Amino acid sequence: MPSPIVIVSDALPGETLAVLKSACDVRHLDGRDRKALFAALTDADALIVRSGTRVDAEVLDRAPRLRVVGRAGVGLDNVDTITAAARGIAVVNAPGSNTVSVAELTVGLIVASARHITAAARSLEDGQWRRSEFAGVELAGRTLGIVGYGRVGRQVARRMAAFDMRVLAHDPYADIADGDVHATGLDELLATSDVVTLHLPRTPGTAGLIGARELSLMKPTAYLVNTARGGIVDESALTRALREGRPAGAALDVFATEPPGSSPLLALPNVVALPHLGASTHDAQLRAGREVAGKVLAELAPLLSPSPTAV
Ligand SMILES: NC(=O)c1ccc[n+]([C@@H]2O[C@H](COP(=O)([O-])OP(=O)(O)OC[C@H]3O[C@@H](n4cnc5c(N)ncnc54)[C@H](O)[C@@H]3O)[C@@H](O)[C@H]2O)c1
Numbered sequence: 001m002p003s004p005i006v007i008v009s010d011a012l013p014g015e016t017l018a019v020l021k022s023a024c025d026v027r028h029l030d031g032r033d034r035k036a037l038f039a040a041l042t043d044a045d046a047l048i049v050r051s052g053t054r055v056d057a058e059v060l061d062r063a064p065r066l067r068v069v070g071r072a073g074v075g076l077d078n079v080d081t082i083t084a085a086a087r088g089i090a091v092v093n094a095p096g097s098n099t100v101s102v103a104e105l106t107v108g109l110i111v112a113s114a115r116h117i118t119a120a121a122r123s124l125e126d127g128q129w130r131r132s133e134f135a136g137v138e139l140a141g142r143t144l145g146i147v148g149y150g151r152v153g154r155q156v157a158r159r160m161a162a163f164d165m166r167v168l169a170h171d172p173y174a175d176i177a178d179g180d181v182h183a184t185g186l187d188e189l190l191a192t193s194d195v196v197t198l199h200l201p202r203t204p205g206t207a208g209l210i211g212a213r214e215l216s217l218m219k220p221t222a223y224l225v226n227t228a229r230g231g232i233v234d235e236s237a238l239t240r241a242l243r244e245g246r247p248a249g250a251a252l253d254v255f256a257t258e259p260p261g262s263s264p265l266l267a268l269p270n271v272v273a274l275p276h277l278g279a280s281t282h283d284a285q286l287r288a289g290r291e292v293a294g295k296v297l298a299e300l301a302p303l304l305s306p307s308p309t310a311v
């Protein structure tokens with residue numbers, strides 16, 4: 001029996017690739033190269049992606065044999081799950097694999113915002129010693145507003161409560177009866193928080209959730225942190241709001257289009273911007289790779305030769 005063909009179109013850990021290669025014909029390419037992706041999919045049985053590959057209906061159209069799309073991570077906003085389901089293609093991901101990594105990066109961005117760490121470091125690298133301009137604020141006693149109280153939101157709450165922040169959360173679908181975390185409406189959370197952090201998926205219902213009106217509710221001294229998804233925040237509205245200094249700053253790990261090219265947000269002095277690093281730890285990548293490889297191999301089981309130990 002020929003080995004099933006697995007297309008890997010984003011970076012995966014060596015350990016994951018070795019597991020896949022032990023049973024499958026693994027082919028690599030860059031999923032941003034649509035032409036190469038289309039060509040490779042004509043005889044593919046599985047496709048494994050991270051966030052860099054858009055798996056839309058056009059991609060699925062080119063893959064007549066595809067049984068499974070594996071997403072080595074959490075968010076499925078880059079996969080057309082409705083078309084996949086209609087065509088009987090399984091979609092598997094690794095929920096929880098990177099929760100701690102994203103929560104820890106979020107803590108870092110909250111602290112970096114409150115203490116102007118990146119702007120101050122940049123200024124010293126430029127040979128300047130501008131201590132008074134970079135006076136920050138303490139987090140203790142201030143209010144954190146968490147929008148989306150799922151896996152990451154809960155881990156951020158725990159960590160920031162240890163900084164003695166008062167924690168509010170807004171999530172229409174989650175039970176927020178959780179220790180000292182107080183459930184609020186979105187408007188109240190935006191108006192009362194000193195730091196607002198987003199931890200919800202990007203869906204048609206959440207795209208543009210934080211727009212000009214919502215930003216105008218925030219305190220002029222507040223910071224917005226987004227390690228969830230670009231597009232949940234209206235970037236044009238955010239650019240205008242940050243230029244006017246309300247909110248005071250933003251820390252962004254994600255963008256509506258990635259890479260964000262010449263987005264004006266990148267040029268603003270009150271923006272800390274990262275290239276979508278939330279899940280980029282060795283620990284999270286290993287967990288995501290293991291989980292997704294296991295799930296993809298399970299979907300391919302009917303095509304796999306029995307292993308010598310199994311017969
Ligand atoms: N930066 C990164 O590298 C990175 C890594 C992992 C996940 N993420 C993003 O973070 C998001 C959250 O991850 P998670 O593992 O916590 O997901 P999760 O599914 O555990 O939690 C998401 C929460 O958002 C809530 N939600 C949905 N719509 C909402 C709305 N309109 N308002 C408020 N809350 C709403 C859900 O009820 C759920 O509780 C993912 O969807 C993904 O897009 C980013």
Ligand SMILES: O=C(O)CC[C@@H](O)C(=O)O
Binds near residue numbers: 072074076279280
């Ligand atoms: O592919 C990545 O590293 C990003 C993954 C992350 O955004 C996720 O949703 O799990």
